[in-house]
Amino acid sequence: MSIFTRYILSELLRIFGLALIALTFLLTVGFGAREGLNRGMPPALIVRMSPFMLPEVLGITTPIAVLLAISQVLGRVSGTNELIAVRSAGLSPMVVVRPAIVFAYFISLLTVWSYDLAATWGRSNARRVAVEALEEIVYAKLRREKGYESEKFVIKVMALDGKRLLRPTITIQTDPNQPAMVLRAEQAELFTDVKAGTLTIVCRKPVTEIGDARITVSDTLTQTIPLETPQPSLHRQWLSMAEIPAAVDQLRRDVEQLQLYLRSAGATA
Structure with missing residues (x-):
């Protein structure tokens, strides 16, 4: 050199x-x-x-x-x-x-x-x-802004007493094709299950609204929200270079099966 x-x-x-x-x-x-x-x-x-x-x-x-x-x-x-x-x-x-x-x-x-x-x-x-750390994130934002928003749920509170949410209004919509569930309670607490990938909300004396339906619970209600959205297994962001050829082959097989289905559906029609 x-x-x-x-x-x-x-x-x-x-x-x-x-x-x-x-x-x-x-x-x-x-x-x-x-x-x-x-x-x-x-x-x-x-x-x-x-x-x-x-x-x-x-x-x-x-x-x-x-x-x-x-x-x-x-x-x-x-x-x-x-x-x-x-x-x-x-x-x-x-x-x-x-x-x-x-x-x-x-x-x-x-x-x-x-x-x-x-x-x-x-x-x-x-x-x-x-x-x-979701539980920590939610509580930190609720203390600061009295509200927290995500894709699947929205929480608004009047105040916090330690980990207890006072007069919370919780809107849950895990499926965009279904009406949202609205919970209004005297108190509520949040718990996360890392292994299951869920957030559990325990409400005391909640009023539940789903569409036009309204249900009042005199004791406690436990509502579980799945946190993990299944990652797209065939998306480039989740595939290593070594896994891409197998993913491409899988997509080709899926396309061939779809074409066969469409041909058979057209023939029967």
């Missing part, structure tokens, strides 16, 4: 490393942490989730850092007339460009690996941590 090639590679690595650290920190802390706080996540939970978010963040920041490094180094080489000196020495400009191409190629392999790691390890563990 020539001195000039080592010089180009060392400059690329230096600028790439600085850019990667700065961009990753900006996305993880500046945007990820802010979004987590806006969603009511306590800082401790954001710190716990950060390692699982890192592979996906690196998949975004690594190509940008490579582009910045190559643009900076090659631009400086051209601006300081080093490229002219190389050509004056009878060397091809590829002496300058080739190290950048090789550098970008190997870094691109790391980018693919980071996406693979995000699919097989990062996203699933981030979801697990979020489910484990």
Whole structure:
């Protein structure tokens, strides 16, 4: 390896490393942490989730850092007339460009690996941590804003006494095709079951409304809400590179079965 090639590679690595650290920190802390706080996540939970978010963040920041490094180094080489000196020495400009191409190629392999790691390890563990801490998240947001909203349920309270919700109104809609269930109670408490992936709401003397129906319970009512939405097994976000060919074959078989069904349905019609 020539001195000039080592010089180009060392400059690329230096600028790439600085850019990667700065961009990753900006996305993880500046945007990820802010979004987590806006969603009511306590800082401790954001710190716990950060390692699982890192592979996906690196998949975004690594190509940008490579582009910045190559643009900076090659631009400086051209601006300081080093490229002219190389050509004056009878060397091809590829002496300058080739190290950048090789550098970008190997870094691109790391980018693919980071996406693979995000699919097989990062996203699933981030979801697990979020489910484990859901009770903490809900209580923290209820204390701060007297309300919490998610895709499956909405909780509004008059006040909190420790873990007891006072005069809560809870709207539950786990199925968009069914009418929502509205619970109004004197008191309620929340419990999460991490293994089952559920949130249990225990209401005292609730009034339940489902559509036009209204039911009053004089004692307690326990309502369980499933938290985990089944992850799409054939979605790229949840598949490693090794699993994609088998998933493609499965999709082809599904399409063939659907075509056979449509042909048979058309023939009988």
